[in-house]
Amino acid sequence: AQSVTQLGSHVSVSEGALVLLRCNYSSSVPPYLFWYVQYPNQGLQLLLKYTSAATLVKGINGFEAEFKKSETSFHLTKPSAHMSDAAEYFCAVLNAGGTSYGKLTFGQGTILTVHP
C-alpha cells in the first residue's frame, strides 16, 4: 500500500523567508507525486507534480519540489514566502494500478502561516 507522511502539521515563516514543507512517501512502485494547496473552505488546487521525468519539478506561484528516491522524499520549497502563500498544503501519491487507478492517497496536510 502507498502512503504519505507530512512532517510538521504547522509551519510558520516570515514574509520573504524560505518555505520548506516536508513530505515522505512509501510506494512499492515508482511513484507519481503531487502537491496540492487548499485555501479555507475551498477545493484543492494543483501546485506541481512529479511523473518520473525531471527530479526537480517547478510549479505555480514560485513553488518547486525535488524528488529524492534515496530519501523517499518530495519536499516542497519556495525561496521567498508571500502573505498570499498562507494556506494548507497536501502531498499526495497516485495509485498506479489495479482498480484503484488514479486514486490519490494524501498526507495529513501542513498549515503554512506567513508573518509580516
Next chain:
Amino acid sequence: DTGVSQDPRHKITKRGQNVTFRCDPISEHNRLYWYRQTLGQGPEFLTYFQNEAQLEKSRLLSDRFSAERPKGSFSTLEIQRTEQGDSAMYLCASSYGTMGTEAFFGQGTRLTVV
C-alpha cells in the same frame, strides 16, 4: 470550461435526514472520484468511477452511502440517515488520460449534521 462543479456548497441537515450532493466533472473527463475530508485531515478516498462504472468503494463508504454516475457524466453522492460523524467536506475530482494526469478538484460540499 469552468472546471469541476459541486452543488450545494454548504448543507446543514438534521440527524437522520437524507442528503444528496451533485458533482459535474470537467467535460470529457472519464474518471470521477469522491473524497471526504474531516477537519485537520487530508482528503480520504471514498469511491471512483470510470465512465459510468463504479470500480472501487472504500471501506469508509458504509451501506448508508451510495454514489451513481449515470451515462458517465455528472455524479451524485447520497447519504441516508445522516449521523453527526458524517459532518465533513465532500470533494469531487475528475481526470482524463494516461497515468500521471492530475485530478482536478471541485470546491467541495461542506456537510454539517446537527
